[in-house]
Amino acid sequence: MAKSLSRVIWTGSRVVWHLCAAEKQKRMYRRLLELGASRGSVSKTLNEFIFEGGKTRKINLTACIIELRKYGRFDHVIEVMEWMQKRKMNFSHVDHAVYLDLTAKTKGIAAAENYFDNLPPSVQNHVTYSTLLNCYCKELMSEKSLTLFEKMDKMKLLSTSMPFKNKYIFRF
Numbered sequence: 001m002a003k004s005l006s007r008v009i010w011t012g013s014r015v016v017w018h019l020c021a022a023e024k025q026k027r028m029y030r031r032l033l034e035l036g037a038s039r040g041s042v043s044k045t046l047n048e049f050i051f052e053g054g055k056t057r058k059i060n061l062t063a064c065i066i067e068l069r070k071y072g073r074f075d076h077v078i079e080v081m082e083w084m085q086k087r088k089m090n091f092s093h094v095d096h097a098v099y100l101d102l103t104a105k106t107k108g109i110a111a112a113e114n115y116f117d118n119l120p121p122s123v124q125n126h127v128t129y130s131t132l133l134n135c136y137c138k139e140l141m142s143e144k145s146l147t148l149f150e151k152m153d154k155m156k157l158l159s160t161s162m163p164f165k166n167k168y169i170f171r172f
Helices: 002-038 042-051 058-070 074-086 093-107 109-117 126-138 142-154 167-171
Strands: none
Touching (some): 002 042, 002 074, 042 074, 058 093, 093 109, 109 126
């Protein structure tokens, strides 16, 4: 009986812990969302959240990034991702591609090219190349988009349909 009672208490405490953790993550997201009105700093907000006992996991920050992108808060997303990079959180190929796309939107194509050029070769794959190609096409940069497309073809990075979805390439 005592063993089953301790199991019930342990299980109940786990459930309470998960509910509290979920509530903390919602508070973090709300704080980040409210920054649009207050023009506050993302780094300062996240650091305060941690100081108050909140946990910042990559999965939760990624969920915040997705929500912030829905509302067009690209500057805030860039700041969150830069904060994550300073904290040495592992960036996947997709994370680099998202950062590349947002850099082009917020800082311009030259900053995006600079970011891409400084990526390690292991990260320069079909995902990041396709994102750079998409950035060129959005900016209607026909020469650069065609040159990059040909380079991707030579590197055998056209195995997915992503580069072909950009119909701008085929207008010329």
